[in-house]
Amino acid sequence: MPDLVIRNLHANITGTDTELLKGIDLQMSKGEIHAIMGPNGSGKSTLSHVLMGHPGYEVTEGEVLFEGQNLLDLAADQRSRAGLFLSFQYPFAVPGVTVANFIRMAVNAHRKGGPDGVDNPVRIPEFRKQIQEAMELLEIDKSMASRSLNDGFSGGEKKRFEILQMAMLQPKIAILDETDSGLDIDALRIVSDGINRLVGPNMGTLIITHYQRILDYVKPDQIHVLMDGRIVRSGGAELAHELETSGYADIAKEVVS
Amino acid sequence: MTAWLDERRQQAAESNEVLSVPSLSDEHWRFTSLRGIDFATYAATVDAVPGEPQGAILAEGEHAGRIVMRDGGVVLDEFSPEVAAQGVVFGSLKRLAEEHSDLVEPVLGTIVGYDEKFAAENGALWTDGLLLHVPAGVKVALPFHAAYEIATAGAAQQWRVIISLGEGAEATLVEEHLKGEPGYANGVAELVVAESAHLTYVVVQDRNNASLHFAAHRAEVAKDATLEWAACSTGSKTGKTRMETRLTGEGSTGRLSAVYVVDGKRHLDLDTTQEHDAPNAVSDLAFKGVLLDDARSVWRGVIRVAEGAHGTDAYQENRNLLLSPKARADSIPGLEIDTNDVRCTHGATAGPVDPMLRFYLMSRGIPAVEAERMIVEGFLEDALERIPDERIRTALTTAVMRRIPIF
Numbered sequence: 001m002p003d004l005v006i007r008n009l010h011a012n013i014t015g016t017d018t019e020l021l022k023g024i025d026l027q028m029s030k031g032e033i034h035a036i037m038g039p040n041g042s043g044k045s046t047l048s049h050v051l052m053g054h055p056g057y058e059v060t061e062g063e064v065l066f067e068g069q070n071l072l073d074l075a076a077d078q079r080s081r082a083g084l085f086l087s088f089q090y091p092f093a094v095p096g097v098t099v100a101n102f103i104r105m106a107v108n109a110h111r112k113g114g115p116d117g118v119d120n121p122v123r124i125p126e127f128r129k130q131i132q133e134a135m136e137l138l139e140i141d142k143s144m145a146s147r148s149l150n151d152g153f154s155g156g157e158k159k160r161f162e163i164l165q166m167a168m169l170q171p172k173i174a175i176l177d178e179t180d181s182g183l184d185i186d187a188l189r190i191v192s193d194g195i196n197r198l199v200g201p202n203m204g205t206l207i208i209t210h211y212q213r214i215l216d217y218v219k220p221d222q223i224h225v226l227m228d229g230r231i232v233r234s235g236g237a238e239l240a241h242e243l244e245t246s247g248y249a250d251i252a253k254e255v256v257s
Numbered sequence: 258m259t260a261w262l263d264e265r266r267q268q269a270a271e272s273n274e275v276l277s278v279p280s281l282s283d284e285h286w287r288f289t290s291l292r293g294i295d296f297a298t299y300a301a302t303v304d305a306v307p308g309e310p311q312g313a314i315l316a317e318g319e320h321a322g323r324i325v326m327r328d329g330g331v332v333l334d335e336f337s338p339e340v341a342a343q344g345v346v347f348g349s350l351k352r353l354a355e356e357h358s359d360l361v362e363p364v365l366g367t368i369v370g371y372d373e374k375f376a377a378e379n380g381a382l383w384t385d386g387l388l389l390h391v392p393a394g395v396k397v398a399l400p401f402h403a404a405y406e407i408a409t410a411g412a413a414q415q416w417r418v419i420i421s422l423g424e425g426a427e428a429t430l431v432e433e434h435l436k437g438e439p440g441y442a443n444g445v446a447e448l449v450v451a452e453s454a455h456l457t458y459v460v461v462q463d464r465n466n467a468s469l470h471f472a473a474h475r476a477e478v479a480k481d482a483t484l485e486w487a488a489c490s491t492g493s494k495t496g497k498t499r500m501e502t503r504l505t506g507e508g509s510t511g512r513l514s515a516v517y518v519v520d521g522k523r524h525l526d527l528d529t530t531q532e533h534d535a536p537n538a539v540s541d542l543a544f545k546g547v548l549l550d551d552a553r554s555v556w557r558g559v560i561r562v563a564e565g566a567h568g569t570d571a572y573q574e575n576r577n578l579l580l581s582p583k584a585r586a587d588s589i590p591g592l593e594i595d596t597n598d599v600r601c602t603h604g605a606t607a608g609p610v611d612p613m614l615r616f617y618l619m620s621r622g623i624p625a626v627e628a629e630r631m632i633v634e635g636f637l638e639d640a641l642e643r644i645p646d647e648r649i650r651t652a653l654t655t656a657v658m659r660r661i662p663i664f
Contacts, residue, residue, distance in 0.1 A: 077621075105631065
């Protein structure tokens, strides 16, 4: 069975009848790069949030299996420790908590594992070495490690720190929600290089994007087009270029007819 | 007895006689009710009650001097001979008031007047406390420490503090109001910071959950002088703490930081002023609180800029985290500006932990309770990180965090 299996997933805004996901089916495994493309408001970010366990949405139908385990039964922190990662489109500032402390807490939570796990904190010198290597890879200045996470960071800096967290947590499946937005061309190259180095037999990624720009750097195995809460087309990398030239409007027409 | 001391007491007693206990109709007491409190049931204490004070968080380590006041009197009065040799005066106010009337007379009752009920009562009834005087040019590196404790349930403790720093002097005083027994504490602290002097004043208030705590702290800061004031409140049932800073000299600075945790049915009232009476002075107030259960906090803060105090830079913020739907925090900022060319800003917020922020932390594998603890600690850290001394900063962080039971 694929590592991530999404079957007929429906989701509402919590406490309302507003349905944003209207039956999503998708399967992927470690080592694969999938991209979800679609116009604004099609449900791309909703899908990423629902998969991570965002309290603002409720699943009304369908299931999500992660390595055979029912993902929807797990709280967000358990999903993370199971190996799922979300790079946020709009990462939150965490005042008073430094980058290094935050990531160390997260790493230690992962090392501890489940609720009855045993404390096994990473040794500080080992942690420092790892984070410094990851920061170098992402061309992040060392001094940033002692700043409050995302507090006063530029949009581009926040995106790099999302990828830094991904590098340190080594997820099995990483969802990258509009990671390319707000990045200039140099930053996009650096972040893409980082992603390419991390994707491999132990990690797959689901790239959520509005534009095909990032897909010039991170080559997808499959592309899915999301419109109005449904995947309306799936195909190979060529689909991105088709979208680039004809836009979403043509697909919309196709779907309607 | 010195005549001037008697006169001051007499003057205060007359005011106390005339003034009645404030009610909700008094502007400064709109949010703090004293109804139902029978102040007469608290027994005035004059004598010290021997014994070891409990629960101080900053009493360990080397000090330039230490005072412990239990009930009405001082039970420990220690002072480093090396520091004394530099001309510094430190010790029990009762013991030193006559001997050093040259230092006490110009200050006592002149910084904090007798126009307010509790200050007037204290002026009439204070029994002991401390005097710290650092002569011009002397810098005392080691901190001074004072602890006040109610040793007998139902006792009233009237404490009084005078600090005067001469030109260019430097000192740190840490003042701890310990848990002790339930009772009534009322005090006045008068601080004089002369030209180019630097005073670090740390006040830890952890009085008994059933105690009443009233305090009026007021500082006058002269030209180019700095007052670094950090307060940590985790105790007392109700009361009012006045923290007033008057910047009398050009280029003076007042940095006022406070953290507080209020739980149960407790009520905390902090009343601050930042009074700019001279040009180009800076005042910066950051108060951060965490409220649980049915607790309530009130912060009322006014920035007052006198005519001619151009180039004033004044800031005040009060932010509150409400960890219970029934907790409440009221922030009442105020600006009274009588001059042009000033920069005055303020901000106030009260709300629960942002569920989206908690989700962000949880999405990194951090369990919910741990995520909440990080958010609360980070929230307080903003105010705590302003405290330059690491030992004090760490102690205050521990003191506030241990009062939040979910952690």
